Amino acid sequence: MAAFMSLRDAVAQNLNDGDTAAFEGFTHLIPHAAAHEAIRQGFRDLTLIRMTPDLVYDQMIGMGMARKLVFSYVGNPGVGLLRRARDAIENGWPNRPEVEEHSHSGMANAYEAGAAGLPCAIFRGYKGAGLANVNPNIKSITCPFTGEELAAIPSVRPDVSFVHAQKADKKGNVLVEGIIGIQKEAVLAAKRAVVTVEEVVDDLDAHPNLCVLPTWTIDAISVVPGGAHPSYTHGYYMRDNAAYLEWDRIAADRDTFLAWMKENVLDVGPEVYESRIEKLRKVS
Amino acid sequence: MAAFMSLRDAVAQNLNDGDTAAFEGFTHLIPHAAAHEAIRQGFRDLTLIRMTPDLVYDQMIGMGMARKLVFSYVGNPGVGLLRRARDAIENGWPNRPEVEEHSHSGMANAYEAGAAGLPCAIFRGYKGAGLANVNPNIKSITCPFTGEELAAIPSVRPDVSFVHAQKADKKGNVLVEGIIGIQKEAVLAAKRAVVTVEEVVDDLDAHPNLCVLPTWTIDAISVVPGGAHPSYTHGYYMRDNAAYLEWDRIAADRDTFLAWMKENVLDVGPEVYESRIEKLRKVS
Amino acid sequence: MSDFTPDEMMTIAASRALGNSDVCFVGIGAPSAACNVARLTHAPDITLIYESGTIGTAPNVLPLSIGDGELCDTAVTTVSVPEMFRYWLMGGRITIGFLGAAQLDKFGNINTTVIGDYHHPKTRLPGGGGAPEIASSCGEIYITMKQSLRGMVEKIDFFTSFGHGDGGDHRQRLGITTKGPTLLITDLAVWKPDPATKEFTVVSLHPGVTKEQVQATCGWPVKFADTLEETPAPTESELNTLRDLKARTEAAHQGPKTNEAA
């Protein structure tokens, strides 16, 4: 059963130095508040898994928390490059994380296989692609019926996954809606799962076929209104596209980055997100 | 784009003697009307794929349409054996269809792999199970990362799939809700897809994460109210459990069966289903 | 309370083996009744999953099939069948799988596929359905069946689902990491596998049942535990809950009369 607790406790109890951790959300529902709490608690040597590392991992990488990155797109979607990730990979600042790179199809299949308890994902992929030459975790198997060669990669099985979602009911069942991405797979593939939600309601009152994570699949739930900002929560507030554009400037310079992190992450707490989304709330 | 047409035309244009055909619906939404139309049109030499053959395939088998059966549970759910299927397999009446038997997990994975365009499904299954010894289509592959042996079976790729669903919009987008089973996979795995629906509406007005089959994944749509009877359509009418219990008596005897088929299938048309569900409609 | 049938005792004994934190993969028949009696008595928070994709369901009447609408109406969520078998069963999320059997041997191996030769069966049974992977993927397996010489046999005709194979560490040797059958509840007794040999051993006789009755309806020489318990008789509350459930179910399954045979 999921336990409701403060974000500070949820992160402290479920993340450890050296863990393999996924903070997931495919553009939508990125768990920024949880990642910032992890930054404040100063974890080190993490293997960070995320399809699209974008801002949240740029920040964690820039703060020196990453020993290894597993990803399929290390960019600021629609804006350009991730400057802290680049600085780490190209120049080793503040350290040089190991890189395991896949395609989106590879990562999606690897999460799916992880949720299914399988050791590997099998799919048609990487044909003629250079990643197969530089990533030793891209292998192949032969279909025993047709002889076709299919790609095989290890499944993703994080020690802990963090996701953001719309809401939980009082028992801790969680509803995810809109662009559901790989929220369900990230939770089910992980040994431990932490969910931040916008609110707690008496009853989810959700259509039976929506994406609901039963309470017994989750370890901890923290209520953090605005906890996805500058990503968004469908039905609650819009994506802060301006912040994504602005990040490009902040991350371009190490000192500017560090100053920004101190002011906006290290010196604040989970209560700030609600104020950040005030102007982004949907008028309904 | 899906074309709206009569059930007679939809079946005539999409099913052929010798085809591999799936009439799917996992207890819910079984396309009885479509199967009965296929019976009336007298197709032969079909390879019939269905996880749970139950009444609809018992009838097709008893009418001598099946050259081969691919399934994972050949029973009348909650009632017992399928007497026409038994008579065919045990006594060759009216013919002795070839049998390819899987587990539910195998069939579900095989449909999933078919929808994904893969030649085979890979999963953890059949460990110690006798089916692996009698079904040459159950093979294995070795995970290239852990060395674990995993089951491999061919994906399901029917020539044509028939499913029943709640409703279509005027463009032919189809909504499936409730126990969605493998309706989506059956349609996406098939070369051609025919859908019967309870009704056509202007706008599905469905939550974005519900199971919707876009019009361009479907070949033909026929409006057949009650078309799942004695199975059910969630939100429209209940399962006719009494009919499932009654079938056990009808199917027990060859002559009773044939007389019942003449009276209730051969001599009627798709318009009868609506009257059969009159007493089963939900009071809302 | 002494006025109960062996069948009722079986279902109630099975229900007692279930707890609030269990996640059960439920089959039809006695398992479904046992799971729902548990839910309606001592384990209100138990999670019941039917292979039709309904997770956390709480039906008011027992479903006739594993896909009745009632299961979806009352579920926490309803997923596709591929997802059910991939994420929930194969993903290792189920603590207890409930299986019945047409034939059972003393090591908990089950046949529901054929009587006779597979390719030329004397009786073609429905087959495994979910059973082969339920048997290997669930944390542990509970089996319920009525005792009979035809059902409890020295050698089953077909291995629909694997229990402990030839006994001992046979599961581990096949690379199966789950516990397999840990409990057999019949209409006469409660059985548990011997820790070493894995042969089912009677640990408790239902009220009024003798060792001789158990042996007379079992096709292998029965082993009894040194200290044999008596299964507590159904309480009034358990029995009322089960009977009410069955009465509601029977009424519902007759359904409204339709104007066609089927």
Add this chain to the structure above:
Amino acid sequence: MSDFTPDEMMTIAASRALGNSDVCFVGIGAPSAACNVARLTHAPDITLIYESGTIGTAPNVLPLSIGDGELCDTAVTTVSVPEMFRYWLMGGRITIGFLGAAQLDKFGNINTTVIGDYHHPKTRLPGGGGAPEIASSCGEIYITMKQSLRGMVEKIDFFTSFGHGDGGDHRQRLGITTKGPTLLITDLAVWKPDPATKEFTVVSLHPGVTKEQVQATCGWPVKFADTLEETPAPTESELNTLRDLKARTEAAHQGPKTNEAA
């Protein structure tokens, strides 16, 4: 109508290559604009799919990311990312995949991964995202990019996605059954692969563009078709549609001012 930019010409030329029955896997940037211009002009029934899982979407403004809420709000259905890549992309449901490139060679091979050595990159680019399987699973691939000597190179630094490899039947030899790049639309010209060698060949110059300009901004010796067409200039309707879309988009992306930097 002569008052248009090369960038506008590129987007509009790309939009014309799309039809009502196409199912397009849309990337961000020029492809997204082209697909939506097609939808708003001659191909109202085109199906646009973004890799975030939104199928049949019809955004009023162009998304900044592939996962903006607008895409979901207007979609026929929104599926999970694993389903998107398994059933819809790998399942062969997409007729046209749109790709951009940081580096492109004459056989339509694309690099968006690194400049320099992969393990010690001079510039670490975002990487492939969906591109490796878009390139192999979609029926055909359209590429859009602005011409430059840095971008259109003799030899790309990394094969993010496979086009025609070394040309000829290289795709077939790798067991890839789809057509690969069949169209390249730049800010200066329309290119199609030679039927035999698969080398991209200029088939149409945009209005006012010379062969010399095309060659001056391309790092390989350019082949021109024997009969070279002139790309029809954007119509007023096309141009207005594109400009309105961009204006709506720009306004939306600035967003309401928030009281925090990010």
